[in-house]
Amino acid sequence: ILNVEQSPQSLHVQEGDSTNFTCSFPSSNFYALHWYRWETAKSPEALFVMTLNGDEKKKGRISATLNTKEGYSYLYIKGSQPEDSATYLCAFTNTGNQFYFGTGTSLTVIP
Amino acid sequence: EPEVTQTPSHQVTQMGQEVILRCVPISNHLYFYWYRQILGQKVEFLVSFYNNEISEKSEIFDDQFSVERPDGSNFTLKIRSTKLEDSAMYFCASTTWETQYFGPGTRLLVL
Numbered sequence: 001i002l003n004v005e006q007s008p009q010s011l012h013v014q015e016g017d018s019t020n021f022t023c024s025f026p027s028s029n030f031y032a033l034h035w036y037r038w039e040t041a042k043s044p045e046a047l048f049v050m051t052l053n054g055d056e057k058k059k060g061r062i063s064a065t066l067n068t069k070e071g072y073s074y075l076y077i078k079g080s081q082p083e084d085s086a087t088y089l090c091a092f093t094n095t096g097n098q099f100y101f102g103t104g105t106s107l108t109v110i111p
Numbered sequence: 112e113p114e115v116t117q118t119p120s121h122q123v124t125q126m127g128q129e130v131i132l133r134c135v136p137i138s139n140h141l142y143f144y145w146y147r148q149i150l151g152q153k154v155e156f157l158v159s160f161y162n163n164e165i166s167e168k169s170e171i172f173d174d175q176f177s178v179e180r181p182d183g184s185n186f187t188l189k190i191r192s193t194k195l196e197d198s199a200m201y202f203c204a205s206t207t208w209e210t211q212y213f214g215p216g217t218r219l220l221v222l
Contacts, residue, residue: 044154044202045213046213098156099146099156101153101154102153103153104153
């Protein structure tokens, strides 16, 4: 079983603060790294898919970087807003077909 | 915007009964997946399906589980003889290439 680790497990930040969290994954046989946002009582929503070492993706105030050689990805949120409160999940694929999820980082943005 | 739909939203069944969970993936998508999340635990991959056959399955997906795409539209997960530990949220997802779109999930409770 492949291990995907996310840290921290939970995070509370003040509105307007910037924050980041980490996803670690096996660096061998890498295919893709996915980030999802999962709000309570909804289904996971895809944020980014990254496949190349050094990839950086951006969507509004949220961005992500990828290092496949050392097996980590960072997700950054600039100027956090209360609506950013959610669990952020990462998932790793090594075959392009089977996904291994981390346990998620639960973000709470305090107004 | 197209979305993945799942029915029923909730299902309660007796141990040993068969259940069928239904999903309608996004129409031009090629890969289909089932995941489950036991309360308080990680999202776990069950199975992926491509070109009308299983392409990958996890250790969880034993002989009690089966998937079908009976009519080119629905994608079903059948659990033949449910156990208490099958109680979980079951998510279907579909993708064209990399980004997965999740359905809202079916909460299964086995009594």
